Amino acid sequence: MKLLLVEDNTTMQATLSRAFERRGIQVVTCDDGERALAVWRDTQPDAVLLDLSLPGKDGLEVLAQARGGGLKTPVIILTARGTVGDRILGLNTGADDYLPKPFDLDELEARVRALVRRAGDADAAPAAWCGMAVDRESGAVYHLGQPLELPPRELALLRAVLARPGHAIAKERLFELVFPGEPDVQPEAIEVVAYRLRKKIAHTGAQLVTLRGLGYLIKAQP
Structure with missing residues (x-):
């Protein structure tokens, strides 16, 4: 399984990367909203962990552009913005799940695997790959x-x-x-x-x- 982690906090990025890789999950990282969409398209991950507060471009804008461009990769939003309004906005923009910080790593892994499993069961081909x-x-x-x-x-x-x-x-x-x-x-x-x-x-x-x-x-x- 390949995971794209879009997170600008270097400590959080390093911690999650090590934890997932120890569990047999390959992690690609990106710390900038402007680059996130290009990295997403280039790496074709099985799931995306997306922070909302990113430099260059907000995570919700990245998500909206990804969905508008046909990228259907399962997305879990990870953010300190924990209000109900933020969760609704994220889900309405195209997120599949929402986990406020701080969170339990075991729960995050379970949610990632569940989303990837559902996507595999749907047998959906990645949209708009090479056009x-x-x-x-x-x-x-x-x-x-x-x-x-x-x-x-x-x-x-x-x-x-x-x-x-x-x-x-x-x-x-x-x-x-x-x-x-x-x-x-x-x-x-x-x-x-x-x-x-x-x-x-x-x-x-x-x-x-x-x-x-x-x-x-x-x-x-x-």
């Missing part, structure tokens, strides 16, 4: 608001890798998703679909990478 987003109702993939014209098998492969950008997905699992219920198709056929898809998404800024012995992943072009 691409999956319409969950139709299954179509859009790039910068325009549908990508792809054959069904290439579309199925793209949806699968977009569900976890930057993470390897086993070739066997992709084969099941691209060729469901087709026992006569050879496993190597997934390589042909990947080859065709790689060329057709090159203009989006995304790159389909083959990992020998592991499978495939999608990442932003260098």
Whole structure:
């Protein structure tokens, strides 16, 4: 699991980073509201811990811009602003949870894992990644608001890798998703679909990478 911690208090940032990493959770940190959105998009975290009082740009503004830009990552607001009005404002802006400071670390970890679990159960692809987003109702993939014209098998492969950008997905699992219920198709056929898809998404800024012995992943072009 990867966690983005947006917190300008250096002591709090260091304490939370050490605590989560000891618990097997990777932590990316950012201490500035102006940079937070770019770091969020670049790292594609599984969850975001967002302080409200940030230099450069308020946490609520960061959250509003993230949601407006299609980022659906679960967000927990961590702040000393503990009034009911602040909580309502944060939740209405797009936060998934709200934990006032000071808080119990075990409770925070439990809330993070619960949010990530729910997001995984929903099987939602990260929206607007490299300009691409999956319409969950139709299954179509859009790039910068325009549908990508792809054959069904290439579309199925793209949806699968977009569900976890930057993470390897086993070739066997992709084969099941691209060729469901087709026992006569050879496993190597997934390589042909990947080859065709790689060329057709090159203009989006995304790159389909083959990992020998592991499978495939999608990442932003260098």
